[in-house]
Amino acid sequence: MEFKDNIPIYLQIKQYLYRQIITGKLQPGSKIPSVRELAVLLTVNVNTVQRALQQMNTEGILFTKRGEGNFVTEDTKLLEKTKQELIEEELDKFVDNMAALGLTNKEITISLTRYLNRE
Incomplete structure (x- = not known):
């Protein structure tokens, strides 16, 4: 690591x-x-x-x-809560990085959708 x-x-x-x-x-x-x-x-x-x-x-x-x-x-509820918290942290980092590149929320959504739909 x-x-x-x-x-x-x-x-x-x-x-x-x-x-x-x-x-x-x-x-x-x-x-x-x-x-x-x-x-x-x-x-x-x-x-x-x-x-x-x-x-x-x-x-x-x-x-x-x-x-x-x-x-x-x-405790599966605690594990699910922890998973959601980790997802939120990663999304926060991603959105902050995209905003630092000058993208709006709409542009981030469009870019992410395009990225996820690429073949």
């Missing part, structure tokens, strides 16, 4: 795990890799991974079983 310099690494780790959950690579109720495994996989410090996981536990996206590890919540 390549990290961006302008965003804290622990937040990027959270985004990575959110995407793994949203895309179904990590199923509700499934065990996620250990802190150490994630640190090795992502080539980051164990403490950085731990910070990301603690926040996700606080948010309810993950839960801990003592002695077993961290698991993805089975």
Whole structure:
């Protein structure tokens, strides 16, 4: 995973795990890799991974079983809400970038429709 310099690494780790959950690579109720495994996989410090996981536990996206590890919540409403929040964030970035290029909302809609309909 390549990290961006302008965003804290622990937040990027959270985004990575959110995407793994949203895309179904990590199923509700499934065990996620250990802190150490994630640190090795992502080539980051164990403490950085731990910070990301603690926040996700606080948010309810993950839960801990003592002695077993961290698991993805089975709360499908919370997962759907999280998915919608991620979609909104990505749309915000997209619209901001298009507006920075001088496009109006109507031009953005036309351009996106044309892009999606291309063959």
